[in-house]
Amino acid sequence: MKNVLGTELVACCTDPPTGFYRDGYCRTGHLDSGRHVVCAVMTEEFLTFTRSRGNDLTTPIPQYEFPGLKPGDSWCLCALRWKEAHDAGVAPPVKLEATHESVLDFIDFALLLELKV
Numbered sequence: 001m002k003n004v005l006g007t008e009l010v011a012c013c014t015d016p017p018t019g020f021y022r023d024g025y026c027r028t029g030h031l032d033s034g035r036h037v038v039c040a041v042m043t044e045e046f047l048t049f050t051r052s053r054g055n056d057l058t059t060p061i062p063q064y065e066f067p068g069l070k071p072g073d074s075w076c077l078c079a080l081r082w083k084e085a086h087d088a089g090v091a092p093p094v095k096l097e098a099t100h101e102s103v104l105d106f107i108d109f110a111l112l113l114e115l116k117v
Contacts, residue, residue: 003099007097013074041074
């Protein structure tokens, strides 16, 4: 697996475990319709924004072993949600080494570079 830099994809976060497959990697497959491929560092502004769009990432969901996120946590975001947040001026910073290359089908590399960690 490659990242947006063309090198080997590294883990985004394993505590809490992130990614569509909950293995720590922002990788995707045919079942992942949201394309959870952007490794981002959560900010209060983004968490408020995504909650306003119906995706509350701060509230724990114990039955899914989801502890809820707080600013500073890394998480694999859907490509289009990150782009939507970018367009609204609240996109969280991105870890390029942990962001899957397939994101480039949806987001221009220059936008990711603007907010790299």
